[in-house]
Amino acid sequence: MSHSTQQGFTLIEWLIAIVIGLFLTAGIGSFLVASQRTTEATYHSEQMMDSGRIATHLITRDLKMVGFFGEYTGKPMVRGAGVTLVTSDIPSANDCLTDWVGATPEGSFPSAGGRFSPLFVGQVSNSNSLSGQYACVSSRSNLVLDSDVIGIKRVIGSPKLSAADLNSKRYYFAANSAQAELFTSSDPWPSEADMPGRQVWEYQHFVYYLDVSAQSGLPVLRKLYLHNDSGMQAINGPLVEGIERMRLLLGVDTDTSVDGVINEFIAASNVTPLQWSEGRVIGAKLYLLVRSLTEDQNYTNNNSYELGDVAVAAANDHYRRTLFESVIFFRNMVY
Template identity: 60%
Template sequence: MAKYLSQRSQTGAVLLEWIISLSIGLFIIGGITGFLAASKRTTESGFHIEQMLESGRIATELIGRDLQLAGFFGEYTGNTMVRGASVDVMVADLAADDDCIIDWLGTGDEGSFPTVSGRFSALFVGTVRENNSLNGQYDCVADRSNLVMDSDVIGIKRVIGSPVAAAADIEGNRFYFAGNSVVARIFDSTNSVANWPSEAAMPGRQVWEYQHIAYYLDVSQQSGLPVLRRYHLIRNDSGVGKIAIEGNGPLVEGVERIRVLLGVDTDLVVDGIVDDYLSPDEVTPQQWSENRVLAAKLFVLVRSLTEDSSYVNNNSYELGDVTVDSGGDHYRRMLFQSVVSLRNMVIHGGSS
């Protein structure tokens, strides 16, 4: 009988040890599982943050650099752009369907090249509204059915790169701007040797690639992501110029909204100091013609490329005068902001 009780006691002790061991094991496994889940969330969050930082940095630097150099034309910077007078345009205008046309100050249509009236805008900012209207401007972009609503389109004219050394370096699909402090010439590869101004004809001239650039956002039909794209001015094989998408894909994925406010000198007497940042619609033709637009405040809102199921975004983001609500979705977002000095701007070559 005693032996039987001893065996029962031993069996109970083993069972108890087994239950305790199992409990400890389950506790450890639960801790490891929780740690791995937390580690996964941290890794996922870190990946999203890194991706947004990179996307925001690239987009802000690309747009900011071109804004800063809007209106830069080498030695000719700061002069009026009057076709047939101070500027000799030796290329044909782009067809309306191939160009980004504006009439945003109500003084006549203007495309990629200077006009005989002196109408020349080195910077254009318009907001995509309902039906992609852009207030009737920049139809080259506004006809796209997948544009991001309430985001800005930015058009910039300037020279890019480094000065071209010789006519032999002219590329067939580009346009060029030669100028000194007094006169300028726009030409392409057609008879480039003959069109290349000599030092005697244009003393101290420099020759650069001439560009008309347009930044905008749309939703990729392939990925469904909001993307930053850029149009640029090229010359095709038949010798006709056009505004075309740069490359086959987006510049930056995940850019959800861009907004630009313009820094304006609003004093009665121009003193060259920014007094207020206004939406492009609020800047008057007189302020443009008097070169009162001195700076641009750029806002870029980026989002993660994929959702984070463990995160709910109820934040609102202030892009100057525009508020973007996340609406409780699962995308992480970051807002980038920079202020750019528009040192080269001459919006009106002549009177308005």
């Protein structure tokens, strides 16, 4: 009878197998960790890109059309000299006012004093204010310091064909090339006989600003709009979350003779009254600093971001950030 012999692994073979297994396990573990970090970084990047694109689109769309008032081109935006206010004025406590020194404060509607600003840009100071301007915004407690507030006046949408198309919560602007009226759905519809060739548009005053949400703790982009019942009213909820800083520089034609070419981008506070009155403000450059909504513990941000003339340093935290920049040319500015 023959006997077969069985042989197992030797100790050395076992040790070699264990070492190889440890190397494979370590490699797989490293791959999984790296994959998780890459996935997390990709998630944050995609979220920031989405937030930045949406916020940039919303603001630049309105900036491109700032000062657009339909057919009205023949006279200045002065109440009683081209523009007739058919509806009632908005109480100052419910409006967004620009308080010009030596002149009547200017609200959403053209004033009789001859000053009309289709565009307002102010920077929130350390005192959480706009130096007395736009109290509709500066009365809020969670504004993002050193960020800009942007006010835009224009008509929106498509021309209305009849009184049946009007919304009772909105204001409207009827105009031909020589005259204009501001009215609501409860006011008489302007007739073709009284205003030949007129078009009727919705009149709006939009205000963009940043604050920190009391609910989420995130910096968010918000918007006010003109409402017939309550004056300037905030849209419910934030427009976009994660917008950490907003800066708008104005493009100015500084040549001796106005040639319609931007020579430099400067802060709104540095634009002179003469440059405004001569129509030299013809564009803008928008900067948005976008922050991830959640922290990435595998990343420390110690970068500095240049928003035109302002540098914003990250606080060595774990939030990722991306800077968006867009150049806008004004098509319809009326001074």
